[in-house]
Amino acid sequence: xxxxxxxxxxxxxxxxxxxxLSLIASYSGYTLITDNDQVISPALAAQLSSPKINGAQLQxxxxxxxxxxxxxxxxxxxSTPAGKWIGASxxxxxxxxxVMKPNxxxxxxxxSKTFVSVAVLKLVEAGKIDLDGVITEYLPTDxxxxxxxxxxxxxxxxxxxxxGVAEYLSTDGFKNATKKRPRSKPWTAREAxxxxxxxxxxxAPGNKFIYTDSNYILLELIVENxxxxxLAHAIRTSILQPLALKHTFTELREPVVGNPATGYGNRxxxxxxxxxxxxxxxxxLGDGSLISNAEDIANFASALFGKKTLxxxxxxxxxxxxxxxxxxxxxxxxxxxxxxxSQGMFVGHTGSAYGFNTLMAYSPKRxxxxxxxxxxxxxxxxxxxxxxxxxxLNNIALKx
Numbered sequence: 001x002x003x004x005x006x007x008x009x010x011x012x013x014x015x016x017x018x019x020x021l022s023l024i025a026s027y028s029g030y031t032l033i034t035d036n037d038q039v040i041s042p043a044l045a046a047q048l049s050s051p052k053i054n055g056a057q058l059q060x061x062x063x064x065x066x067x068x069x070x071x072x073x074x075x076x077x078x079s080t081p082a083g084k085w086i087g088a089s090x091x092x093x094x095x096x097x098x099v100m101k102p103n104x105x106x107x108x109x110x111x112s113k114t115f116v117s118v119a120v121l122k123l124v125e126a127g128k129i130d131l132d133g134v135i136t137e138y139l140p141t142d143x144x145x146x147x148x149x150x151x152x153x154x155x156x157x158x159x160x161x162x163x164g165v166a167e168y169l170s171t172d173g174f175k176n177a178t179k180k181r182p183r184s185k186p187w188t189a190r191e192a193x194x195x196x197x198x199x200x201x202x203x204a205p206g207n208k209f210i211y212t213d214s215n216y217i218l219l220e221l222i223v224e225n226x227x228x229x230x231l232a233h234a235i236r237t238s239i240l241q242p243l244a245l246k247h248t249f250t251e252l253r254e255p256v257v258g259n260p261a262t263g264y265g266n267r268x269x270x271x272x273x274x275x276x277x278x279x280x281x282x283x284x285l286g287d288g289s290l291i292s293n294a295e296d297i298a299n300f301a302s303a304l305f306g307k308k309t310l311x312x313x314x315x316x317x318x319x320x321x322x323x324x325x326x327x328x329x330x331x332x333x334x335x336x337x338x339x340x341x342s343q344g345m346f347v348g349h350t351g352s353a354y355g356f357n358t359l360m361a362y363s364p365k366r367x368x369x370x371x372x373x374x375x376x377x378x379x380x381x382x383x384x385x386x387x388x389x390x391x392x393l394n395n396i397a398l399k400x
Contacts, residue, residue, distance in 0.1 A: 075104060193214065264355045320333050343366060
């Protein structure tokens with residue numbers, strides 16, 4: 001905008017008022033030349049006449065959400081063809097009152113599933129996994145016999161939550177174990193999956209969509225067995241390094257990067273926010289392993305859905321085949337959710353765990369990326385995210 005102001009200031013004021021503004025406002029492809037021989041190119045004229053993101057309005061929305069939902073702090077990122085905006089509000093830690101910054105890290109919880117899906121689909125591309133192969137082919141041989149229907153469940157069905165496997169998080173055994181599990185002893189996928197050994201299936205494989213985190217614990221085991229390395233390594237080498245995402249890491253598996261916020265939630269069911277800083281609810285496992293910041297998440301979403309540089313066209317097409325679509329158009333693909341909004345369809349993922357609530361969403365038609373990060377699990381990210389989309393997009397013509 002500084003260049004725009006300088007250019008306008010140098011124009012002859014009389015000529016600008018008489019002809020310049022009208023030409024810019026109704027620009028139709030001509031180049032404006034003032035009597036001082038100052039030129040406005042077609043590209044510059046188009047920029048001057050295009051709508052801009054109202055950052056003040058977005059900041060007010062973010063501040064209002066933090067106040068009304070009693071969230072300690074939040075970060076929001078909005079990118080549209082008219083530009084991008086990022087803002088922060090509140091605090092990253094209630095005890096220290098540290099002011100939240102736009103580049104602070106958050107546990108992204110189940111949003112991590114999209115990263116896991118990409119890592120798995122990269123292995124499919126490499127011919128190391130068959131998307132429609134049964135999981136007995138890829139699981140360790142000592143684990144596979146203990147998973148109900150493992151000879152029928154496919155890798156695809158794990159990715160899109162149609163496998164019917166039971167939920168390890170809801171078992172009494174896991175719940176009780178987390179109460180005394182220190183963060184100095186990270187969970188392993190092998191330990192977590194034992195809580196559903198020989199458990200009754202929730203449905204026949206491929207029969208219906210039932211979201212369970214166990215699907216992504218099994219995917220973690222598959223990736224580790226196929227690559228002979230960790231899931232964290234697979235995500236780093238196939239996603240984080242190629243995209244230069246320097247503020248993203250696997251919690252309790254890799255060194256801490258940046259300044260992660262503290263997560264809070266109503267842990268004691270008494271209406272009070274309590275810190276999750278010393279809680280180990282399975283942090284670092286494949287169903288919600290990553291800590292990241294808004295800009296890294298936005299760059300990941302843009303590369304995956306916008307620039308389409310992370311996956312082959314075939315794999316991206318497979319990823320976006322949605323299950324569980326209902327009358328309002330929502331659905332779930334291979335580690336990706338579909339959101340139907342007033343601005344059209346967005347794809348991405350939400351996350352809610354460890355004292356955090358997060359959302360990543362991308363609109364193909366709008367070429368728009370949204371990221372909302374709250375450090376309170378007792379909060380609603382969708383309302384703010386899509387209200388922000390309305391604010392940023394209402395004056396921008398829909399891409400055909």
